[in-house]
Amino acid sequence: MTVMTDLTLDVVRVRRDFPVLEREVHGKPLVYLDNAATSQTPRQVIETLDHYYRHYNANIHRGLHTLADEATAAFEDTREIVRAFINATERREIVFTRGTTEAINLVAQSWGRANLAPGDEVLISQLEHHSNIVPWQLLANQLDLHIRVIPVDEHGALDMAAYQASFNERTRLVAVNHISNAFGTINPVREMATIAHDHGALILIDGAQAVPHEAVDVRGIDADFYAFSGHKAYGPTGVGVLYGKAALLEAMPPWQGGGEMIRTVSFDAGTTYADIPHKFEAGTPAIGDVIAMGRALQWVDEIGISLIGAWEQRLLAHANEQLARIDGLRVLGTAPHKAGVISFVVEGAHAQDIGLLIDQLGVAIRTGNHCAQPLLHHFGVDATCRASFAAYNTPEEIDIFVEALERVVGMVR
Amino acid sequence: MSAQQAQAELIEEFSLFDNWMDRYQYIIDMGKQLPAFPEELKSAETKIHGCQSNVWIHHEREGETLHFLATSDAAIVSGLIAVLMRIYNDRAPAEIIATPPSFLEDLGLDKHLSPTRANGLHAMLKRIFTLAEQEKVTG
Numbered sequence: 001m002t003v004m005t006d007l008t009l010d011v012v013r014v015r016r017d018f019p020v021l022e023r024e025v026h027g028k029p030l031v032y033l034d035n036a037a038t039s040q041t042p043r044q045v046i047e048t049l050d051h052y053y054r055h056y057n058a059n060i061h062r063g064l065h066t067l068a069d070e071a072t073a074a075f076e077d078t079r080e081i082v083r084a085f086i087n088a089t090e091r092r093e094i095v096f097t098r099g100t101t102e103a104i105n106l107v108a109q110s111w112g113r114a115n116l117a118p119g120d121e122v123l124i125s126q127l128e129h130h131s132n133i134v135p136w137q138l139l140a141n142q143l144d145l146h147i148r149v150i151p152v153d154e155h156g157a158l159d160m161a162a163y164q165a166s167f168n169e170r171t172r173l174v175a176v177n178h179i180s181n182a183f184g185t186i187n188p189v190r191e192m193a194t195i196a197h198d199h200g201a202l203i204l205i206d207g208a209q210a211v212p213h214e215a216v217d218v219r220g221i222d223a224d225f226y227a228f229s230g231h232k233a234y235g236p237t238g239v240g241v242l243y244g245k246a247a248l249l250e251a252m253p254p255w256q257g258g259g260e261m262i263r264t265v266s267f268d269a270g271t272t273y274a275d276i277p278h279k280f281e282a283g284t285p286a287i288g289d290v291i292a293m294g295r296a297l298q299w300v301d302e303i304g305i306s307l308i309g310a311w312e313q314r315l316l317a318h319a320n321e322q323l324a325r326i327d328g329l330r331v332l333g334t335a336p337h338k339a340g341v342i343s344f345v346v347e348g349a350h351a352q353d354i355g356l357l358i359d360q361l362g363v364a365i366r367t368g369n370h371c372a373q374p375l376l377h378h379f380g381v382d383a384t385c386r387a388s389f390a391a392y393n394t395p396e397e398i399d400i401f402v403e404a405l406e407r408v409v410g411m412v413r
Numbered sequence: 414m415s416a417q418q419a420q421a422e423l424i425e426e427f428s429l430f431d432n433w434m435d436r437y438q439y440i441i442d443m444g445k446q447l448p449a450f451p452e453e454l455k456s457a458e459t460k461i462h463g464c465q466s467n468v469w470i471h472h473e474r475e476g477e478t479l480h481f482l483a484t485s486d487a488a489i490v491s492g493l494i495a496v497l498m499r500i501y502n503d504r505a506p507a508e509i510i511a512t513p514p515s516f517l518e519d520l521g522l523d524k525h526l527s528p529t530r531a532n533g534l535h536a537m538l539k540r541i542f543t544l545a546e547q548e549k550v551t552g
Contacts, residue, residue, distance in 0.1 A: 026433070350487035352465040353441075356526075357489075360433055368465055383465060411438055412488035 009311040014303060015392045017042035028362025031397045031404075036181050036209060036341050036388035037366050038231045041296075045235060048295040052288035059284055061260060075287055078294030079277070085297045086207075086226065087217040088243050095242040095249070095277040096290050100208040101131040103227035103242035104175070106280060107204055108135040110255040111225075111248065112173075118144035121170045123201070125150040125158055126378055127180040127187070130371040132206045136175060146170070152378065156183040156333035163192065167199040174203045178210035182372040182386070183333025184316075184341025186214075193222045202248070208232055208240075212300065212390070213339050214309045218243050234390075235296030236289040242280070249276040258282035308391045312340035315389040315398060322402040326409065332379050340389035343370070346405075348413045351383040357408035363401050416512040419500045424519045433525060437489065444491030447498070450484035461536045466490050468533050472544050478503045479548055481541065485533070493526075493534050501541050506549035514538055 058067035079091045097103040150163045174196040196203040204225040212233040218226045229240040261282040263272040328347030355367030366386045430436045454471040461468040466487035483494045517523040
């Protein structure tokens, strides 16, 4: 006999964890649909941060006193939480950064400067966030590199034939996002990693939009570098992670110098550096925030990442269905594999007007270029509206959003 | 009617609405009444930067006064242009300079349309005042 169990996410329970969801905006209940920009924070994470400052705030890795010891233990335990969360091999492959942006800049300036020569090529995609474009442009200017761009098709999916054809003997690195922040396209990163490796290139994956929405397995993908941020995964702002294969990280020179990242410092005999990952963690990190980020990942584990992903797919389907009734609405990014992100434009209604007016009705969506100007310009627009979903959103909220959208479009047309 | 009187009149009109959705609708409807902006006047010189939407302001000296022509591809910004035009259009540069935009506060617009929302209102005001200063000197 098989027992049928309804394994769906208990959204009522999930919502109870988020104090901010109780607030009102302009006298209306908040409907927060800007999760691709930043997700809201569960009380467990807020309490972790609060507990850190109330009980064991201390600098790590040096003091011999109890507080320093407890803070160091909690900080290093977080490395293990992150390692397990993304299935890295070792803890020392986890470098804490200020976020995805800093992680990418670290790879560009450390690995890039040590390994690339004039004429070498870096392959990025049309789907990238500015944070995975500009660090490579800076490096290209410094080292005289060439940047090649993998094109997208009319649905906002990467053209994989063009990707294959983009490699040549000078291609050294592929830098792509796992999930597009602007369109929600899920890229076939495992396949892309295989192709990159077949051509002797490394692959860096910007996982900022993937980590909160699907199970990430850096070993399964065979990613050389994988970056993500805490604040898009129910954690605090200002912290993130760079995963790098141990052998790569070990061979890389330090990027920023300072305390924590050294072994010995001498004016005469020179300075020697700490082992990885500390070699890349100069200065006092955001200790409490890193620990709170670990709690956020545990929270995701407690709910279940696959349940969250499935729930968001349901929300996406419901939103697509409901939005279809709005006359003149066009969704940008209709790739077959998509996360819970809908980017759209409405004929006769500027995105800025929609964003301002819908806020009056308590609905928070993002409007603008989503830090992806090359992608939007490719699709012939300057700005879109974007609704993006998280574990705590409900079909009822989507109904409120679509109704509000209908009303504000009617106002401006 | 002076620029000050135009401001007072706007404040009175806005006080008729008790909620912001109605005020926005009024602003949007005012924007729909803006005179057409000739395509050939859209240039780098007339374009205002710092807005999420596109805004152009063209101006001409007409005797003692400044005549503005402005447009935007967004509805609320077009409405804000209409508000600005009622106060500042066809006035002497000295009168423009002597009329600080107190309506922003009086209408609650500064609170609802803060500069962080990149709506371009402050950029448009700055352009109008800069042009008035220039014309005051050259005129």
